[in-house]
Amino acid sequence: MYQNDVPDERLLALLKEDDPDAFETIYHRYWRQLYAFVYQQVGGKEDASEIIQELMLSLWKNRMTSDILHLRSFLFIAARNQVNMHFRREINLKKYREYQLMQEVFESTDDIVTEKQLSEAIERALERLPEKTANIFRRNKLDDVSVKKIATEMGLSDRAVEYHLTKSMRAVRKHLQKFLHDN
Template structure:
């Protein structure tokens, strides 16, 4: 009987006893399905491959201590959790970058800058008027009204990713149009 004919439970038991061939069969059996599942969530080839690789590496490294009863369910829950963790880290990184950008845009270096604040507000409004209406609206909701992405998505009947796209697009336009603001004033 070859390994490919073995049930998942038997492969897991063999893997727990350090059988690398059993792990190889598990990998071959589930890699494509897991990759497709993760890719649906992320939409990026490299990130999807990395999630599946990390999941399989974790499976092998924790083989002695794992309490796997249903391998397929275990793998897909693990893939979902790693995918969510990656999405959160990307969102946190993007939020941090947005914070840095806005902090630079709105930072007052001395008391003279207080008088320039009105000019900056006017400059921002001009840039917002050049943006597509939906992008400007989402920027205002997110950065001025401080409404969370999920609530904006619900209110505007968009996905979270679409809202994040509009926020990123608006910040890019602001950055481009306001690049020389402090040096000009």
């Protein structure tokens, strides 16, 4: 690892020459600032760490071919781009989870309903459930949060969370089947 007084331009030149110490110096020089920047946008420690790791891995993988002129600017623009990609993935994951849920609920239906109608029907079904049960359903089935994490966050056992999921799935399935027959 190099001293703090080595300029970014020199570190970039050394990085391009495949110098792992230059990479390590860049990593240590910018990690905290990048983490704070990303954390402020995504609000989660794990997500922020993962984004920074992806960014640094990309920097290392592309070290020989990249033409970075201003390291600090490059890193923060790349971090912003990684955050944007993270949010796009999250949106797609949420849509996929909703699709997966619908596949689970309507295993063999030929009825066609719009995504909006389906979301509204799910919300109506969840409104009839106790708040805790509905919240657990949303967190697990729509937001893809693990049973263990939900249990920890809510101060419940894994088994209690699974009970609420089973209860909510039954209620949502029943409501959605009725919804399909009425439409």
